[in-house]
Amino acid sequence: MKINRPLLDELLTSLEEVFFDGKYADKVIESCLKHNADWSLSERRFFAETLYGVLRWERLLVFIAGNDSLARVIGTQWLRTGHDLPDWEEFDGLSYDFVRRKEKEASGDFAIRQSIPDWIDELGRKELGGDSWEKAVIAMNQPGELYLRVNSLKATPDDVIAALATKEIVAEKVSSDVPYALKVKDRKDLFRTDAFRNGMFEVQDAGSQMVVPLLDVQPGQRVIDACAGSGGKSLHIASYLQNKGRLISMDIKDWKLHELKLRARRAGATNIETRVIESSKTIKRLKEQADRVLLDVPCTGLGVLRRNPDAKWRLHAEDVEQINKEQYQILTSYSAMTKKGGLMVYSTCSILPSENEQQIAKFLKEKNGDWSLVKEIHLRPDVEGYDGFYAALLKRN
Template sequence: MSSSPQDAVTTLISAILQLVLQQDQQLERAMSQVFSLHKPTVAQQAQTVAHCGALLRRLNAYQALTGADQSLSALIAAYFSQVQSTANAQACWQQLSAPVQDGCPDWLEQLGQAELGADWPAERAALAQAAPRYIRVNKLKASKEQLQQALAQAGIQSQPVHGVDTALQITSDGALFQSTPFKQGWFEQQDAGSQLVAAALPVKPGSRVIDACAGAGGKTLALAAAMQSKGRLLAMDVEQWKLDNLQQRANRAGAANIETRLISSSKTIKRLAGKADYLLLDVPCSGSGVLRRNPDAKWRAPIRLAELQQLQQDILQRYSKMMAVSGELLYATCSIFPSENRRQIDLFLASRPDFVLLSDQQISPAVTGFDGFYYAHLRRISELY
């Protein structure tokens, strides 16, 4: 007898969780490995992604509901019992503390309270929710209206996002990355908050722009579109494979002004002293603002915040020398913790009178429904400091 579709999804969930929880693999990599092996349908993949994310966002809660039986099968059963909202499951759920209901490990609860105080419970609850699905229209190739129409023809519904000019929220299921608009480079998947960060650096066509911590390149591609693919956009990172992936994405997007460069040593930065009209520093951080998208991160070792803060300040101090006088710098994180955000900027400005702060913004998951980000917009006003 063949298994039911639900049985197939449960098998996929079990296989993924085994890799994540027992072999310490990252969720995205585990899903890719399992999907490659089992070849599930698009619908089964979508269901599996949703269930794995929901389970891992509140892992400790479902573990508490299993009692003494901590097996994967018991964990998955506890999760589906809660999803089905049985009376017994609801009664057991209400006995859990609020932090556990929100899927918050003890170390994160202590850190969140220390960083945000009375604002932490609302942010914690927001980070326990499923993240909406946002895309950024690539205006090098299509308008927002053209993209919406093309997606609708592919059976994918979307709606504009208030306050984010380039964003659409996907409101239906569908094979987004198998659609013709994606293959043609009309959009990239990018959270609306991330799009706000990229838009905060007022690049212009013909500018000299450096994205010095480019990573996967979401913000690099947004900058290229804002520059109308005119001028020089140098995307830099310490990992070549990320730059290789970025180049492929740039080719699909028609972003012809992107040049990638590996940061192989401190000399790579020194050679670019005074060269940038605009500089984006999307620095390594705790990722506290994007935990709902990366829920497995909560169940690994606690964040080494002190080490990250030292790295952030080091990048600010050294990489900012790439700025030309009168140039503008955007410091950004995907964190909601002040010690990685405004406090880092205050520390930087105290030692660098050649920079002034123009504006900054904390993007709150609880307030906006977007992922959590921070940016500070600065200008270099002199060469000496």
Template sequence: MLNPKSPRKYALEILIEVNNSNEMANDLIDQAIKKHGFSDKDRSFLTEIVYGSIRWQEHLDWIISQFVTPAKLRKTQIEIWEILRLGLYQLLHLDGIADYAVVDESVELAKKFGNKGSAGFVNAILRNVIRNKDKIKYPDINKDPIKHISVKYSHPEWMVQRWIDRYGIKQTIDICLANNTRPPLFIRTNMLKLSRQDLIESLENDSLSVSASDRVPESIEVFNLNKSLDQLESYNKGLFQVQDESSMLIGHILDPRPDEMIIDVCSAPGGKSTHIAELMQNKGKIMSFDINKDRLGMLNENCQRLGINIIETIISDARSIREHIKEKADRILIDAPCTGLGVLRRRVEARWRRTPEQINEFAKLQYEILESVCQYVKPNGVLVYCTCTIEPEENERVVEKFLESHPEFQIQNISSFLPDMADRMNIVSAEGYLKTYTHIHNIDGFFAVRMIRINSA
């Protein structure tokens, strides 16, 4: 009988919801954890099997197709597909779980969520895979490298094609492999409240394994976390914020100063806004715009927890902020909406939801935001444009098009604004852009450019 508190049951419900809606897996996992109060072990297991089943979806489906006839596949309900993906991920990608336990609980899930005969079908497929997993065949990399990489490393074919054209086969495989790993966990010390070393000592007293980063001065890496960070007193006291190091670099590239006026558009949930406020010593003014009310609510909550009071949050499309602007800004950050193809290991469902057409759609939107917002930069003021994608159409091409029609802006090489160690990471392009890659730097894939307004045109 299926345990009503089984993490596998909740994992299946999350996978079905992700498949049937626009919900993100991490949000659904957080909701399940808060609602059902899992142990640390079950929380970790739930997260692993949900993320893994989504990341490896194409790979798992290929294996399923080798053990099921096409006619049967067409009739298989989505709940059973997800049960098979969930079971196969555990059997093929996780160690320390007995095969019989995976099969037995998958069968129980099929009894609860499937139709008559579903349990026997799931049992037969999983046991057949266990017996024959060494005989699974993949497309030949020499005959069809796109299909081979798509199936074996679980990415859409159109994405693989783009990366092979730009990077070649070997580096494309490296990118896909990196996207299938668990991202490291970094937190940003709230320098308004304590030093990094003091925070490290506090976290170690809570039995966390941590290390000071040698790339960003306020960054700490957390290892082998087996509890939720929001359970920690140090988190609730606002001593730190979860933020990837590539995102932290954006605040340093903007280089805000105390008492300045800053505009941050597309700002929620506010990792960069709150970092900017900390770099400003909580002195001055930040206007943080976002179109999403709920995400701005998260920014307000973070401000309260971190002890930041210089951020004004405003619900607005980034292209329509004119009515809210009473004075021009010393610095503006555009954290542009994008395809997110630089953070696929973090946003596990994104690779299956994105389409090639969306790249140019986002590029159009990004250019419109730049065009709209640039007018609010003071003479000699700074404009930083950043994305979390690695696609040139959303990055270099947008900037090049913008500069062609705005000669009053000039690129500033970001090297002199990076922390010393980060500057030695080989993350600055010949043009002076920030370009980070998951498979090279083990941080999120980001792009950023810093521009200065040289006159009042």
């Protein structure tokens, strides 16, 4: 790939939006690629890979580069990935030998070498132990596989495999644990395929696809997805309902629910009702109304850093306590929407026990027999190879 000045300028602008304006990397990339619609597929891929590479390795890159100049950091990342640099002033003094030498200097400091903030490293070691934490971090610094979830309202896995093959996109089944998951080997432009436009699949990590099946959703039931966001798990629930019954997808952000509606239309899910959570009254009106409740609660995201490397720079130490409080508040108040005899799943995309099993243990103790733990799943990026997730299936007695 020949490096050019306009590409560097776009990367500088995009990284500033992530680091300084707090924008999400995936949205920044989406906006930039839309603005540069004339870029070739290789240019689009190179841009996205560079941006994610810088976000993933920013601390190490700054150490190697000697300062936090974004242009110099980008140049360092290009050298680390085998790309020759143009003879530009921003890259003075950078060379393959220089980068290799500085990388060796960083090898003795795990947090610098693996490019994570010291406070996150300390937190992970405290909660998981040094060896377990280090294995997880190393795994999360590897680019993630691309997984699809086949929409059973419109297709079978074989249908999607065949449809993508006509566009020379190779997809394969993953395992019986995730029967509707496909792994895509060649990251071509999936979103321009008829299969995507027709709602035959969604992009969703295989680990994430293991959460909704715990609910044992049956057609005709009333289900609530109380932290729905833009609807990845709501659409998964809808596929089990088969457009029979009712799914109420809730969130505090209206714009996310608007995106969910668009995705539901494409997916052919006709029984989804969206509700903005404006106050506690929104929850109280649904007391004991649901056969199944999903609480995919806000979390630190310290299980999906390979997918969202910008999260580690956005998160601050003082945020963690507030996140834990919010999780428990949601668990204790939103659980009231579950009917007696109904099922509820509490899930996060974190691998920290304080966000996961410790919250459930506290909840069960407080409820004193009103709820029972049926099953837990812990997914780790260094074990299963998927993103890190936790889910607990609870039954209301």
